[in-house]
Amino acid sequence: MIPSSSVKVVVVGAGLAGLSAASTLMKAGFQHIQVLEAMSRPGGRVHTTRPFGQDVIELGANWIHGQEGNPLFQLAQEQGLLLEESGSAKTMCLPGSVTPRDYFFEESGRKLPMDQVDQVCAFFSKLTSRAFSSELDPKHSTQSLGGYLDQEFAQSLQATSKVGQRLFEWCKRSECTDEASSSLYEVSAVQLCHYVALEGGFFNSLGPGGYQALVDTLLDSLPPGTVLCDRPVRSIRWALEGESHAHPVSVLCQAGQCFTADHVIVTVPLGFLKENGAAMFEPALPTSKASAIERLGFGTVDKIYLRFEKRFWPDDCAGIQLVWDAGPEDEKVYQHSQSEGGAWRDTWYKKICGFDTVARHPTVLCGWITGREAQHMETLDERMVGEVCVRLLRSFTGWSVEEPAQVLMSKWWSEPFVRGSYTYPPPGVDAVREHNALAAPLPQPSDAGHSQEKPLQVLFAGEATHVSFYTTTHGAYITGIREAQRIIELYGDKKLDS
Incomplete structure (x- = not known):
């Protein structure tokens, strides 16, 4: 030897x-x-930055995915890198997950009641949980995740209303962030069962070093x-x-x-x-x-950080979610949009599901965007992206929104030694x-x-x-x-x- x-x-x-x-x-x-x-x-x-002052902004990895059996959580705990030494670190929501403090707005500017949002999101979560838990009917074994969701949703009570359909499309767009895909029609339904979610939830519990x-x-x-x-x-x-x-x-x-x-x-x-x-x-x-x-x-997930001079959203608001008027998209429509060329580039911003508040940054919002739309966004300058985001915030909420003081975008597709996210x-x-x-x-x-x-x-x-x-x-x-x-x-x- x-x-x-x-x-x-x-x-x-x-x-x-x-x-x-x-x-x-x-x-x-x-x-x-x-x-x-x-x-x-x-x-x-992992790309931790400090563009807005002393507190960190994560352009890359953001969460510790679970506590039990997670060696990174254990390492952070051993090294005193968590905000709470007890291990009961503050639970943070993933992009696209819903809390009572999320504000959902339609394109018309109407704020949707949370009980209506909760019904659709809970049903969506039930359907995706079946896929991750290996509980799918054999008829879905060859389907995409999007195809499976569409088929099951079409048979539900929520599908009978326009608002229900629009909220379900919001759920699908937000799930793309978890899957790093342009569309859920690019993701297998049956193969998701091999992914193992560790117990303990998702945590953005790291201290000042991020x-x-x-x-x-x-x-x-x-x-x-x-x-x-x-x-x-x-x-x-x-x-x-x-x-x-x-x-x-x-x-x-x-x-x-x-x-x-x-x-x-x-x-x-x-x-x-x-x-x-x-x-x-x-x-x-x-x-x-x-x-x-x-x-x-291997798909792309990007973040758009907007720093404002002052906060314009209510204190009880943890996220501003955008529910578009467009009708349900099916697999054929998506495939056609791919083959017809670059028409989707003109509406790339519709892939932004909303803007979430950012821990330790009281005047910063973070928008999430995925897939081919994220890749297109990376070709635009930050000023233009910031203007588009402000226009969305104004039109959906009706609030007075000033121009951001700073705009920061991740560009994982453009990074030649990465070429995507996960x-x-x-x-x-x-x-x-x-x-x-x-x-x-x-x-x-x-x-x-x-x-x-x-x-x-x-x-x-x-x-x-x-x-x-x-x-x-x-x-x-x-x-x-x-x-x-x-x-x-x-x-x-x-x-x-x-």
């Missing part, structure tokens, strides 16, 4: 997956670890110089043999710098792999892995098989035993490689530990707790 202290490991990507992998290996005694980050900052899809504090905790566990930023990787050559190759893997950066390794852990987002995976690896990725990259969905399962795709194929290392220890190649030369981590926790930060974190553990076990080290 080669001593773990002499093994060289390169980690591509300094998000939560890459940093947890590097930290786990360091703790196990591996001394030659290099993390290469393409962007100018570590964190990946999500960056968790990233910093992992960075602090690594020696100086371990993480190199502005190092985009051009290619990964593996299965190198012969006396001239002391190590079987070579990682070439775009600037020409080359790193050799016994093992490379690739933690780049699925969106980047979709765009670059075919040319990035030599030899090429096996068909099963290339197919998984192609078949899994993963979803499309219709007709066996998500478990594809997630597992994406996670499989190259070569497998059993394969290497026959070919004499060194096993585990290229390993894969990130939220898209987790069957049950895709889309989540804890999913990314866990997969980094998982791949580090493969290497640790290869050299006979004692298994660490994850």
Whole structure:
């Protein structure tokens, strides 16, 4: 056995997956670890900023998804990063979820009564819960989530009223935020049951350091110089043999710098792999892995932050939700809108479901937008987007709304090393098989035993490689530990707790 202290490991990507992998290996005694980050900052899809003063704004990851069994929640608790030490952190609503403090407005300016909103939203939640709980009728097994919802809603009492139909469409648009999709017709209904929601609710319970504090905790566990930023990787050559190759893997950066390794852990987002995976690896990725990259969905979710000089919404208002007059959209209508060209670009703003208040920022609202409309929004300047948002707020509410003092938008589609936000399962795709194929290392220890190649030369981590926790930060974190553990076990080290 080669001593773990002499093994060289390169980690591509300094998000939560890459940093947890590097930290786990360091703790196990591996001394030659290099993390290469393409962007100018570590964190990946965690991006904590302070554009409006001392308090943080999250352009990326926003929530800790559950407490029980969530290693990120436990890490935050151990490091004193939560607002409440007791662990009963303040529950925050996800975009699109409804509280009694949400104000729902129709296009006409009429504020909808909450009992009417609650009836439709509760019915929608009941339908989606069936999908996530594996309780769907077999007739829905091949349907999209949108198709299943449309069919069930059409048979309900809520479908008999125009307001009910409009609210149901609002629910569908808001669910797109959870699924990172342009439409729920792009999401499988039956495959959602593989996602596991941890107990304890959703929490925006991190203290003044925000999500960056968790990233910093992992960075602090690594020696100086371990993480190199502005190092985009051009290619990964593996299965190198012969006396001239002391190590079987070579990682070439775009600037020409080359790193050799016994093992490379690739933690780049699925969106980047979709765009670059075919040319990035030599030899090429096996068909099963290339197919998984192609078949899994990876969508865009963006935020629009509006800072006003003074608050114009009531103190008891936690969100201003926009209920459009347009009638129900079915799968055929959506597919037609795709094929007919760019007409939807003229009404991109209709994908904004509403504007939510922001913790610790009393004069800031946050709008959420997804899919192709989000990608189009990223091509517009912030001033124009701010003007559109103010026009919506004025026309729906009838309130006096001044121009925002600042507008800030996330642009995850435009980020060349990300190309989107997170993963979803499309219709007709066996998500478990594809997630597992994406996670499989190259070569497998059993394969290497026959070919004499060194096993585990290229390993894969990130939220898209987790069957049950895709889309989540804890999913990314866990997969980094998982791949580090493969290497640790290869050299006979004692298994660490994850």
